[in-house]
Amino acid sequence: MAVLKKLFAYAGNHKYLTMLSLFLSFISAILLLMPFVWIWKVVQVILDVYPNFSLASDAAKYGWYALIFAAGGILVYVMSLLCSHLSAFRIASNMRKEAMHHVMKLPMGYLSKEGSGKIRKIIDESSASTETYLAHQLPDMVQLVTTVVAAVVCLFIFNWKFGVASLIPLALAFVNMSKMMGKDLAISMKEYMDALEGMSNEAVEYIRGIPVVKTFQQTVFSFERFYKSIKNYEKFALGYTDKMHIPMTGFTTFVNSIFIFLIGSMIILVLNGFNVSNLLPDFMFYAIFTPILAVATNKIMFASENTMLAEDALNRIESITNRETVKYPQTSKEIKNYDIKFNNVSFTYPDTDVEVLHNVNLDIKSGTTVAFVGKSGGGKSTLVSLIPRFYDVTKGSIEIGGVDVKNMTEKDLMDKISFVFQDNKLLKKSLYENIKMGFDVDKKDVLDALHKAQCDDIIAKFNTGLDTKIGTEGVYLSGGETQRMTLARAIVKNAPILLLDEATAYADSDNEYLMQKAILELSKNKTTIMIAHRLSTIVNVDCIYVVDDGKIVESGTHKELIANDGLYAEMWSQYRQSVDWKVGEFVCC
Numbered sequence: 001m002a003v004l005k006k007l008f009a010y011a012g013n014h015k016y017l018t019m020l021s022l023f024l025s026f027i028s029a030i031l032l033l034m035p036f037v038w039i040w041k042v043v044q045v046i047l048d049v050y051p052n053f054s055l056a057s058d059a060a061k062y063g064w065y066a067l068i069f070a071a072g073g074i075l076v077y078v079m080s081l082l083c084s085h086l087s088a089f090r091i092a093s094n095m096r097k098e099a100m101h102h103v104m105k106l107p108m109g110y111l112s113k114e115g116s117g118k119i120r121k122i123i124d125e126s127s128a129s130t131e132t133y134l135a136h137q138l139p140d141m142v143q144l145v146t147t148v149v150a151a152v153v154c155l156f157i158f159n160w161k162f163g164v165a166s167l168i169p170l171a172l173a174f175v176n177m178s179k180m181m182g183k184d185l186a187i188s189m190k191e192y193m194d195a196l197e198g199m200s201n202e203a204v205e206y207i208r209g210i211p212v213v214k215t216f217q218q219t220v221f222s223f224e225r226f227y228k229s230i231k232n233y234e235k236f237a238l239g240y241t242d243k244m245h246i247p248m249t250g251f252t253t254f255v256n257s258i259f260i261f262l263i264g265s266m267i268i269l270v271l272n273g274f275n276v277s278n279l280l281p282d283f284m285f286y287a288i289f290t291p292i293l294a295v296a297t298n299k300i301m302f303a304s305e306n307t308m309l310a311e312d313a314l315n316r317i318e319s320i321t322n323r324e325t326v327k328y329p330q331t332s333k334e335i336k337n338y339d340i341k342f343n344n345v346s347f348t349y350p351d352t353d354v355e356v357l358h359n360v361n362l363d364i365k366s367g368t369t370v371a372f373v374g375k376s377g378g379g380k381s382t383l384v385s386l387i388p389r390f391y392d393v394t395k396g397s398i399e400i401g402g403v404d405v406k407n408m409t410e411k412d413l414m415d416k417i418s419f420v421f422q423d424n425k426l427l428k429k430s431l432y433e434n435i436k437m438g439f440d441v442d443k444k445d446v447l448d449a450l451h452k453a454q455c456d457d458i459i460a461k462f463n464t465g466l467d468t469k470i471g472t473e474g475v476y477l478s479g480g481e482t483q484r485m486t487l488a489r490a491i492v493k494n495a496p497i498l499l500l501d502e503a504t505a506y507a508d509s510d511n512e513y514l515m516q517k518a519i520l521e522l523s524k525n526k527t528t529i530m531i532a533h534r535l536s537t538i539v540n541v542d543c544i545y546v547v548d549d550g551k552i553v554e555s556g557t558h559k560e561l562i563a564n565d566g567l568y569a570e571m572w573s574q575y576r577q578s579v580d581w582k583v584g585e586f587v588c589c
């Protein structure tokens with residue numbers, strides 16, 4: 001019921017179609033039981049007239065009744081499946097839409113951390129398995145339960161003594177079944193499913209890492225994690241099977257021994273003086289009926305497992321839909337300028353407990369260009385990612401033009417910021433659409449931006465020019481080419497705030513120089529924050545902030561920081577040495 005309630009939350013009016021499907025399934029179960037009653041009637045007539053079969057005129061009539069009920073039952077069942085498929089399809093599609101809608105509102109940082117593949121897999125697989133559950137398994141479950149209940153009622157109507165004899169093994173079978181559906185086994189089932197997912201994720205990681213593994217001859221070490229995940233799966237699969245085997249054996253034994261109990265009761269009744277020929281018609285009825293009961297009960301057992309699987313799928317979807325979304329206000333407060341201010345900002349990544357930024361204060365004036373430099377892992381990218389709210393600050397606040405970024409609508413905030421990162425993504429669309437990105441620009445503007453971002457060679461490579469579709473056969477862009485395309489995007493967007501995280505990381509020396517020129521041009525009159533490891537690219541910026549261990553430890557112009565003789569001066573000296581060393585090497589050769 002809890003599963004159905006959760007599923008109905010996605011159903012809208014289609015929940016009535018599901019209910020109709022379940023009702024029809026119930027009717028079909030009753031109709032499909034009736035042929036057995038008529039067949040028993042046929043047997044009874046034959047036994048009554050034995051050996052004068054010519055007197056069994058009613059037998060043919062009862063046979064027809066059996067056929068009509070069977071056909072009616074099948075027809076109603078088909079109608080039930082029709083309704084269940086229609087509503088299941090709608091519910092699964094609503095579930096996908098709602099989950100995707102939610103994903104769009106999640107912090108961008110969460111999406112890049114979890115990976116689009118994993119999120120897509122959870123949404124796709126979970127909605128598909130609930131679709132199967134609603135379309136087939138649930139109507140079948142109703143039919144099976146109805147069959148069992150109706151059959152039990154019939155067992156008592158005809159002969160209560162045989163009824164009791166059939167019910168004893170059935171009750172014992174249900175006791176065992178309830179053990180299999182207990183909380184303990186639900187936990188084991190979850191552990192088993194988690195281990196399965198873990199193994200599948202490790203398999204993907206293993207395959208992805210094959211190039212690195214081959215290059216570094218790390219076969220044994222790389223296989224270790226995958227191997228551990230297989231062992232983990234083995235542990236939980238065996239644990240689950242181990243917990244299941246006693247109740248499962250009990251269930252199977254009792255459910256299949258109904259007929260033995262029936263024969264036993266017949267023997268006891270005969271030994272106690274009951275007349276065999278009086279008992280025989282009733283016995284025949286039970287002999288016909290009890291196998292249906294055994295089959296239906298067996299099927300219920302497996303169908304119950306499907307309910308647990310559907311519940312698990314719903315929980316997995318909820319692990320995404322229950323995540324807190326980024327909340328934006330309906331309207332923005334008016335900003336005064338494009339100053340960016342960090343007020344006592346501290347930050348801890350979600351699901352971790354290590355603070356990576358500690359009480360950071362920054363005041364970046366509108367129209368200036370600043371740079372964050374520092375050791376790897378110091379917190380530069382994290383600082384930048386907090387401005388467009390890829391994550392929200394844990395403590396303190398960030399302001400643009402005197403307004404907290406949390407008081408700006410998503411559109412207003414995004415309209416004001418362009419970013420070029422190391423790891424940029426292009427869409428499977430034409431080069432033109434990838435740069436235009438919905439802005440009010442024509443092909444000439446796009447070509448102009450591409451030219452400024454040093455992308456002329458990329459366009460010239462493809463016969464279809466701007467209309468070339470990314471991702472089609474033979475159309476592949478390298479990391480550097482993708483980065484230049486993203487710079488062209490930023491040029492087209494022309495937002496007043498520019499965030500550049502290692503924007504020239506993949507560029508070769510020729511391109512780097514030209515890209516730097518384009519960035520310089522683009523950043524004119526904009527508030528620009530650059531993260532750069534090549535210190536030569538930032539010597540002329542208005543202010544350099546040295547980030548170390550989540551704190552700003554120095555700030556000033558290049559000259560001021562060199563004069564200061566602190567961390568930056570040390571980094572600069574090391575950087576110079578590495579450049580001189582490279583030049584020296586080159587000269588030697």
Ligand SMILES: Nc1ncnc2c1ncn2[C@@H]1O[C@H](COP(=O)(O)OP(=O)(O)OP(=O)(O)O)[C@@H](O)[C@H]1O
Pocket residue numbers: 109113349352356374375376377378379380381382383
């Ligand atoms: N998604 C994440 N979840 C948890 N911790 C993270 C995440 N991203 C980064 N970190 C941690 O935050 C700290 C700062 O990382 P950040 O990427 O901001 O440093 P950085 O100075 O930009 O490094 P680099 O110069 O190597 O890019 C590091 O300790 C890193 O391990």
